[in-house]
Amino acid sequence: MDSKIGDRIKSFREKQDISVDELAERTGLEAEFLKAVESDDMYPSLGPLLKIARALGVRLGTFLDDQVSRDPLVVRLDEREEELTMHRHKDVAEFKYYSLGKGKSDRHMEPFFVEILPESGEDKTLSSHEGEEFIIVHSGQLSVTYGKEESVLGPGDSIYFNSIVPHNVSAHGDEKVEIYAVLYFPE
Template identity: 55%
Template sequence: MSPAHTIGSRIRTFREERDIDLESLSKNTGLTLEYLEKLESDAIYPSIGPVQKVARALGVRLGTFLDDQFTRDPIISRISNENEADEALHTGRIPRPSYTYHALGKGKNDRNMEPFHVRIYPDSSERKTTSHQGEEFLLVLKGELLVVYGRENFLLKPGETIYYNSIVPHYVGAAGEEPVEILAVTYNP
């Protein structure tokens, strides 16, 4: 992926266009200056939570950083190659992706929902929960999905769904040693 099409470069571009310095962004997001510097230089794979905090602070949709095509309604998406993701994100501390995302709403710039086809790889790092405003709907397509929601654990299999308020701390990951594929739809007010 070219530098102009990475999450970090998009964040930096939007921040600079709004004349917001990193210190202000850090204050408005609760993320450390060091973390934001690494994020903008693509030195880390961020999880959705921090990217969503940055999107809110900059006044843009989460999808602004995950896709950049703009077309007219209706939008039709095809996943042609499971090895070619729109973006890769990571939940742990090691610099390899745990998630690959195919944004399914690319181009619909007035959307309220963010649909994704997500492939989640097993990750042995700490199951760190995140919380943010909005709602999430997940449909398991392949494999087994572990969802930690508050103090409860849910194990979902293909064909099963979960729909929850994302303000409650939650974690989503592969339940076993095999990758899991899901359809994820998020709503961020």
């Protein structure tokens, strides 16, 4: 990837002549957090990225895409590239997202292969955003909190939910979890 997501966000913000403080006001996110996103590529979850995309009038995928659109898009296992690293604590990368849709610029879903490290289980903060999520566990044990309901999923298990309901996804136990996740964000 030739430019980082943080660089792309900053570029979109500057092209629209929007200050960091104005973007903070539009998104409800702290200005300091937005500065960290732009300079350090730091993300605690997809929710804030979606808020930033909405405030700038673009799809989340716009931050991930090259300018090339391919249809059909085939992503070979050995061609996967880590696109997003989510940190709840600055020094620990708890989620590693590999985009499976990058390059198809007219997409309406965001498919990912995600590695979730055990440290993710330490923070059970719920988040919500518009849209839907479909997850299937590839390996390990996944803990999913959906509202007041908690589920533990194993390899081959799946879950499909409306992401407007507060939720949390994390590793269950002390091993890494690998999942395939498809997120849909309405326009």
